[in-house]
Amino acid sequence: xxxxxxxxxxxxxxxxxxxxxxxxxxxxxxxxxxxxxxxxxxxxxxxxxxxxxxxxxxxxxxxxxxxxxxxxxxxxxxxxxxxxxxxxxxxxxxxxxxxxxxxx
Ligand SMILES: N=c1c2ncn([C@@H]3O[C@H](COP(=O)(O)OP(=O)(O)OP(=O)(O)O)[C@@H](O)[C@H]3O)c2ncn1[C@@H]1O[C@H](COP(=O)(O)O)[C@@H](O)[C@H]1O
Numbered sequence: 346x347x348x349x350x351x352x353x354x355x356x357x358x359x360x361x362x363x364x365x366x367x368x369x370x371x372x373x374x375x376x377x378x379x380x381x382x383x384x385x386x387x388x389x390x391x392x393x394x395x396x397x398x399x400x401x402x403x404x405x406x407x408x409x410x411x412x413x414x415x416x417x418x419x420x421x422x423x424x425x426x427x428x429x430x431x432x433x434x435x436x437x438x439x440x441x442x443x444x445x446x447x448x449x
Pocket of ligand 1 (some may be wrong): 412
């Protein structure tokens with residue numbers, strides 16, 4: 346099992362843990378909007394590190410972003426496999442081609 350799959354499993358287990366001892370449980374208890382807000386914050390922090398060309402910062406902020414995104418997906422009953430399936434569906438389709446084929 347890779348690190349992301351293992352983290353997804355841990356997050357699913359920790360959602361029901363005691364919010365006093367689990368960050369996942371504490372954040373989950375604050376609701377979907379708060380989790381989504383954290384994803385937004387971590388995305389902005391990743392962008393700031395990228396613009397500053399802070400490579401160590403980018404790795405750290407990207408890890409925070411991916412962790413919080415997994416918490417959000419879990420809250421919505423979605424999984425990494427759902428995201429993998431969507432990425433697989435797009436495989437080989439150029440982003441430029443896809444955009445040119447849009448009707449709206
Ligand atoms: N990967 C992570 C991970 N990455 C970041 N974080 C936490 O995310 C929090 C983000 O900090 P912030 O200051 O941005 O957030 P905040 O303190 O809630 O601040 P506010 O938004 O409320 O102001 C910190 O507490 C980090 O420790 C993580 N917490 C947990 N995990 C993984 O999740 C597992 C389960 O964690 P628990 O649920 O805490 O047992 C752990 O074993 C780890 O594998």
